[in-house]
Amino acid sequence: MSLYELKDNKRRILPLFPSADHHLAMEAVIEGRCEGKIFVDNVRTPETVAVWTAPGDEALLYLAGNSDNTSFNEQLRDYFVETIKPASIKKGLDAFQAYTTHNWVDVLHEVIFADDDTFRDRDSYYILNPTKFKTLQPNWREHIPDGFTLKRAQTADVFERAEDVSALNGLTSWKSFETFLEHGFAYYLEDDTNKIVSGCMTKFVTSSGCELAIGTNGKYRRRGFATLVGCATVSEALQKGLKVIWECYHGNTASVKTNQTLGFEYLCDEYFYLGSLCESVENDLFFGYHCLTESNDPHKAAHWFKKGIALSEKENQPIPSGYNFYAACAFAVTGEHDLAFERLHLDVDGLQDANRFYDRLQSEKALDGLRGSQEFKKILQRLEELIKRNRNK
16 A cells, blocks of 8 residues: 555645645645645655645546655556546546646656647746735725625625626635635625626635736626735735735736736746546537637647537537637638538627627638638628627727
8 A cells, every 4th residue: 555645744745745725725625714635645744646626626636746656646547536536527627727837747647647638738827016016006985886795705605696697606615605705705796686797716725925817707707806806805815914926817808907906926837737537518618619719739739629518519608709619710721611611600699799709700811711702701691791780889
């Protein structure tokens, strides 16, 4: 036996991680504020460690130390297949993220996730500059608009009512609501009908820091609401003497724009390996997007998009418009023009910003092979008519 669960003095694993300061999920597991398990090869003097936690809509695995421990790796693989994977699926999760150092890459692919597709991707981390926050947002409370009220979350029903604000939709990153009340905090904005339109909460809180989750109902975006709830949450974090971490998918310009209005500064990018726990529409579409935009492999992207589209039709699940556009790009490059036009027409059907989409069609190089066709001109004509109708409203 080379795989042991570490149940006390858990901080002994930290020297094995080259940098853990911004991984507050792992530290929350160590401090017992977040559900998770820590496995080591030796409980007294660990040289190999794996931390598993499944907060919110994420399933996270951290690996560090000696990667050549064959027995540990094989037992971790068995535990992943027999316990972690089914438990995560039962919780409603469909993907995992593995964070590890370079020496673990081969083991990750060849042993632990040998039968699963994985994709290398990265997240961006930001840390709050308190001085900058106070300079940028000195009078933020004055910007709360009439008809809206800013509140601190005090009861569990807040997280049940916030179904259209993903950041507040459930408390699954916390062991319990009681644990959240003791250590965490959240703020939300509601209108005069008590509808929650925006919210920000501490996804993780440790003895030294917190990580934020923030979101706004799609119908209320671009009105500064995320900044307001962010200001309230950051203010309390600073009062408690906590460092504040913001994590987002790299290239998420909307998220970066919001965190910069609050005084966050770039900390680092960190690569992870994304894998599937079970087949899902969202996984297939994201893998297609990743192959197209990150791996520059349109043929593999088209494969994943076809899988996702077929599964969405089988499950009667709509495809988000953004994925339709990227699927069209992949199909256009691979010469499957009929499929590309089908996706573009579907995109036009569900448009929220016709002007932006029109400009995007005109500038996207992946669509160059479609431009001279009558079908492409029909799509442009549909957009021009839609833009004209919107102007006349």
